[in-house]
Amino acid sequence: MENLRLSNLKTILPYNLLAERLVLSSILTIPETILVVSEKLPIEAFYLETHQIIYKALLILYAEGKTIDYINLITWIQDHGFLLKIGGSHVILELLNQIYKINNLDEYLSLIYEKYLRRLLIKLGEEIIELGYLTNIPLETIFTKIEQSYFHLAENKSTKHLISVKQGLQQIAKEIEQGLKIPHLSGLKTTFIELDVITQGFQNSDLIIIAGRPSMGKTAFAFNLAKNIAQYHNTSVVFFSLEMTKQQLLYRLLASEVEITSTRLRAARIKETEWFEIHKIINKLSSLKLFIDDTPELSVNDIKLKVKSINFESVKKISLVVIDYLQLLEEVDQTINRVQELSKITRALKKLARDLNIPIIVLSQLSRNVESRVNKKPILADLRESGCINFFFGDSVINKMKNSIIYCWTGRFFSKQKLFDIKFTGQKPIYRLSTNLGWSIFLTSDHKILTEKGWKKLNKVILNDLISIKLLFYANSLTHFNKSFITWDKVIKIRYQELAAVYDLRISSYSNYLVNRIIVHNSIEQDADIVIMLYRDDYYNKENSEKNIIELIVAKHRNGPIGSTKLIFDPRFLRFFDT
Structure with a gap:
């Protein structure tokens, strides 16, 4: 008898029919309430597919700047072939005739959202049971997936971060x-x-x-x-x-x-x-x-x-x-x-x-760069562990590059810096970025380059973005240049190249350097707010x-x-x- 009762419960997921109707009714009769509802309820929060279709239609009407009323709603639903699916136009009329109190709207929203979370919890439970049977997947991976799903559910991110400028x-x-x-x-x-x-x-x-x-x-x-x-x-x-x-x-x-x-x-x-x-x-x-x-x-x-x-x-x-x-x-x-x-x-x-x-x-x-310098005081460049640059040279050429000079961009001029080491860091997928002036560079997707709008990872760079290019400069000393010629070159192509060897360049003072005239970044401190x-x-x-x-x-x-x-x-x- 107990097993039969549990079986019946599994087929009826938690939801609140009356609260869903009252919330949709409030939007139809007082369209301004969609501002409150849309902040707190995703489409999936409504359990019945009929209500999901109606709510989605209302959101689209609002987004397109159209009047939210019976005529526009029915027109959208009919034009998109959903009228029979929701049960006909009388369903909308019933919503218009629904009696509710506007001052209770927050309570109705809470009721709907609570049932939505319960359904997600049930779904998570079913996923955990299924994962338990997958003996080919390591337990650590399974536990991590469960943790991520649980905290995503518990954090309630849909309403957590949204505030108006006035409130802030x-x-x-x-x-x-x-x-x-x-x-x-x-x-x-x-x-x-x-x-x-x-x-x-x-x-x-x-x-x-x-x-x-x-x-x-x-x-x-x-x-x-x-x-x-x-x-x-x-x-x-x-x-x-x-x-x-x-x-x-x-x-x-x-x-x-x-x-x-x-x-x-x-x-x-x-x-x-x-x-x-x-x-x-x-x-x-x-x-x-x-x-x-x-x-x-x-x-x-x-x-x-x-x-x-x-x-x-x-x-x-x-x-x-x-x-x-x-x-x-x-x-x-x-x-x-x-x-x-x-x-x-x-x-x-x-x-x-x-x-x-x-x-x-x-x-x-x-x-270890610190130990190789006369001045042992640390700098940001010492906080590096990147390794995203690809060089199409042999090992002998790469070894000769060690202790050579490389150009870095200070923000105002170029500076010659000593290249302490080139460290092989493994094989990674490499992409080729090509510019309008004919320059190209081979990078991993998460390496940053200097664009007109600041540092951007390669996977965030799009066609026609402008990136920094060194054209020409005149030297007035052994280490610095009082005239710097930086121009902006248009990105015309980004293509996957191959799985290839990549290297980490270790430099004394700066967290960027030039590769084939293009300024690239070389630092892991980018995620930190304070170092x-x-x-x-x-x-x-x-x-x-x-x-x-x-x-x-x-x-x-x-x-x-x-x-x-x-x-x-x-x-x-x-x-x-x-x-």
Whole structure:
């Protein structure tokens, strides 16, 4: 009997017939309500096909600027051969005679949308059952697909991002007014004064990259940030450590607070007076809403699932995510090489920051270019891992190109730069871009070139787009040119060429260079809103009188100024202080 009841339920999907009729009736009688309805309901939200056809017709009439009334609606439906499908013209007349209250419209929309989500949930359940039987697909792939489908369903994106200019400006006015009454930073305060002045705090939806060479203190600094923000704002922060264990991080945290080295703590070489202080500090730190996850192999989707799970179980939602570090993150798609993978991961992290509407901090290693320079201070060009250029030369010619000179565009003039290395990064699909003046270049689809409207990936470039071309320049020194001749050449053809070898060019100062006169980009920092680079001069220069000073170089700030500030670094307890 129970099985029969479940079988009957499966054939009747959730929907609200009366609410669907009342909403369509409201549009027919008061056409202005379509503005509200179209913001909140997709066509699929209506269960009955008849109602979907009518709603689609109403949306098209509105989009075409036609009057929404009985005559125009019937005409459109009849002209498109749907009159018999909806059951005849009397169905529309019945909608016109439907009695409803306009002030209840939001309730009716909620009823329809709730049933729509339930139908999607049922569909997802059926897909999960089917996936469970597909033993030829790895479980990791199945779980990822389920997670993506679930979060797409849960996020309710159809109404989340749409606001009018009026609503947006009113909200901004309230924020400014509140700021006048109580001055405060617009983002999460790090408690490091000069850094907060430059960044104005870490903003929601921002992707912040903290980069440095090994031994610069990236993990210690990021963990200090996580602890400071959780403590100062009394908010929830999650720290994903792909390299260190949670036990190691917790020993560091306790050592820095009680001012006893983690070596002594681990060995339990503690005095009785220190023991009471440790208990006191542990009770204090236990109130922090700081979560640590030390799963060694994580993808961006794994991180998203874990954050959503914490948000579901906690009263206070996560306000900041910290990931240590980028190069240890994994991507589910194993068919792409590591270069493509890292680029895909940074884009996914930026999207995740927007979806969760919180800042995400991710640590990153810098390239070895730093070590080969006299000046070891890092620059944006060191944050590279692209590899999208194809050269039709032999290995011997490519090897000879190393340590040669290449031209870069500074934004005002060309500059000669040393080509430190050409690194083979695998086989990728290559496309040939041809211009009106006869120039051509071979690139992967996601490599960026300089167009008249700024940097564009090749897959976003269309025919007749204008791209930058170097024609001629006159030298007045060995390194710079005071007259630069840049012209814009029209793209006339983009064609798939072949699967071919691609290379990553490593240059000293700039993240672009010229290939066959065309200016192309060579950087992975494009997805970041803020890039902070860590530099300790005493690590490289032992004679430096300024010991234990770490410089924070804000090398990129999409919505504010760049600059640098210095902090005092305590190597014994791995703490940072304002100078």
